[in-house]
Amino acid sequence: MTVALASFSKEKLYPPAFDPGGLVYFGPMFDFVIGAAPDGSLSNETGALEAWEPNDDASEWTFTLRSGMKWHDGEDVTADDLVFTINEFASPDATCGGVCGALAANLASVEAVDEHTVKMTLKAPDVNIPAQFGPIEGSIMLLPQHHVEKVGWDGFESDPLGSGPWKFVSRELGQSISYEANDDYWNEGHQPKFKKLDVVLAPDQNTRVAMLKSGEADLIAISPDQVPVSQSDGFDILTVENTVFSEILFFKSSDPEELTHKLEFRKALALAIDMDEVIEAFYPEEAGKRTSGDAVPFSETTLGHDPDLEPYPYDPEEAKALLKEAGYDGSTIKIWTVTFPDGPEQKDVNEAIAGFWSKVGLKVEIVQSEFATLKEQIDKDGFDPAPGVAVTGFPTSNRPSVLTNMQSLMMSPDAGGSYRTYWDPKTADTLHAELAKIVDDATRDERLREINRELYEQYWSIPIAMKNTLYAAGDRIDGWEPISGISKVLSYETLRPTE
Structure with a gap:
């Protein structure tokens, strides 16, 4: 499957420094700490956490990591990874909009209680932590401590690793990034329906349209004025709502x-x-x-x-x-x-x-x-x-x-x-x-x-x-179930091929 987009943003693979546009680029390889359902509500059926509980005033949070998760190299996901993730998103190098700065200013401590439980203490109450850890509002992605300690963040640029539904294969800066399906992904309902995914940069809309017409692309981003034209050409219009x-x-x-x-x-x-x-x-x-x-x-x-x-x-x-x-x-x-x-x-x-x-x-x-x-x-x-x-x-x-x-x-x-x-x-x-x-x-x-x-x-x-957010789909795409309310998390794994 080939998806043609108008922008990749900064093309950096350090998640805590992303701007929202970068998620369409490197997001497929990661799990969000807290997941979301297609209607945009937070969900413990997707994402790395199966539970999150505040104390009486939301100044302390207990996170329960789901069991059975694996990194793409086969290593187990553990509570230490979650602690590492929270600390990294609260570090001075993290520049992910207001979320990272707010987390850095308010984080008092975070520690692993056991292999699957983490306790986070804040300097001031924040009931909005689950929303910030999910894909719609904050987009905090689970990071592999063992791999970063091995290759460093500079090495991560050429050798990234996640736990999500897609495994990184290669990329050409300014051109494309390629993935393969993670057939061992823990969430069977979100295992990719296609074996391979190429996300291609095509800033010019006319170029993207030509790619769709020729079959070079299966899904393209379009602007509002392209809707009637795409429909008259026989392409389906797929939308991510609100x-x-x-x-x-x-x-x-x-x-x-x-x-x-x-x-x-x-x-x-x-x-x-x-x-x-x-x-x-x-x-x-x-x-x-x-x-x-x-x-x-x-x-x-x-x-x-x-x-x-x-x-x-x-x-x-x-x-x-x-x-x-x-x-x-x-x-x-x-x-x-x-x-x-x-x-x-x-x-x-x-x-x-x-x-x-x-x-x-x-x-x-x-x-x-x-x-x-x-x-x-x-x-x-x-x-x-x-x-x-x-x-x-x-x-x-x-x-x-x-x-x-x-x-x-x-x-x-x-x-x-x-x-x-x-x-x-x-x-x-x-x-x-x-x-x-x-x-x-x-x-x-x-x-x-x-x-x-x-x-x-x-x-x-x-x-x-x-x-x-609008897309035009070719005849190899039969349907899609993206998350409503977020334009940058495209849930490529839910794109269905035509039988």
């Missing part, structure tokens, strides 16, 4: 000097956009839909969802009045535009949004940037985004717990925040600390719903679309 939502975020809105620190200005930007027209123009039914009325980072599939909240209306006249009230002086509003594999349409969406903003009197400039460049600028204390700057269509994983996204998008850098986009980060820090102690799901859900309503009234960001 993977990311896109939204407008406001850099450094916590700075009182920024226009986006003002509620009136943020609200004006929201009311100025005819979002229904944007959705109709760029998102066919298979590709996604307008987000629900929930505030970012809530959605119909998260805790705290409030079905009574309506999407922000289109009201350009009120937007004009609010701009005047906010004291807008004609300054240039920069839209930093980053095109991700999950958002190939984003440049066009941003241009449409810029058009609506221009109609209400805003002076708008679109700045095209690579994500790494933008993130480097964000991380600098002296980053000056210019008045009212927004990054639009930022593809954010649809994380059910909400807490991981709250930390990444809203909290202060000192508390593990990554993007500096919430107007009151200290309050976000306090809210996250409060929520992290609420072990009971129903109680936490109700508190999150209250926060959802508060954020909705603050217009702290502007929701755009809830998206599906």
